[in-house]
Amino acid sequence: MAHRPVGTASSIAITKGSAAVSGTFAVKSNALRVVALNASAHVAISTGTATAAATDYVVTTSQPEVIALDVRMNQIQNIESSGTTTIITLPQGQQNPFNLNDFITITGANDSNWNLSHKEITGINEDYVPNGYSEAKLHLRDVNSSGISTAYTQNSYAVAHKSIAVSSYGADGTGALWYQQVQTSGDA
Numbered sequence: 001m002a003h004r005p006v007g008t009a010s011s012i013a014i015t016k017g018s019a020a021v022s023g024t025f026a027v028k029s030n031a032l033r034v035v036a037l038n039a040s041a042h043v044a045i046s047t048g049t050a051t052a053a054a055t056d057y058v059v060t061t062s063q064p065e066v067i068a069l070d071v072r073m074n075q076i077q078n079i080e081s082s083g084t085t086t087i088i089t090l091p092q093g094q095q096n097p098f099n100l101n102d103f104i105t106i107t108g109a110n111d112s113n114w115n116l117s118h119k120e121i122t123g124i125n126e127d128y129v130p131n132g133y134s135e136a137k138l139h140l141r142d143v144n145s146s147g148i149s150t151a152y153t154q155n156s157y158a159v160a161h162k163s164i165a166v167s168s169y170g171a172d173g174t175g176a177l178w179y180q181q182v183q184t185s186g187d188a
Helices: none
Strands: 002-015 019-021 031-037 041-046 057-059 065-068 073-075 078-082 085-089 103-107 119-127 135-140 159-170 174-185
Touching (some): 002 159, 031 041, 031 057, 057 065, 159 174
Antiparallel strands (some): 019 159, 041 057, 078 085, 085 135, 103 119, 103 159
């Protein structure tokens, strides 16, 4: 099976009987390649800060595995904010791919202050529009945009991606869990 790297590879520690969590990243591929070096690990994928446990998926030493990911993304039509309330509007006529309590990362905004990292969706409104097209509005938690003086330029092609973290729980010894998003081709 051939792999095409998506983004950069990263690693987190493996320590027997202890959990470690990666930094968060935007999901841009439907596969995550993981390999445990020098020690086996239990691995979990989470949108929040949950950690892996001894009951999670096992990756054995030096045996690469590919874990399926759920790619969710959409272009952003508008970002509205008033102090601590931030609402992301998705374009009309496009299905909302996100769920309540998903975390998203926004990139490509006209002002880098609107590029947000790993923010939780706490509410979703899908307004009915008379011509039959709806537009979803995503309410985000812990986004204080009151200090941003540049208004978001509507339809500036910013994109929201679901974001996640990887966690390892050491099964034996110490080592490192390396992970990278990949595109796969060929037989599994």
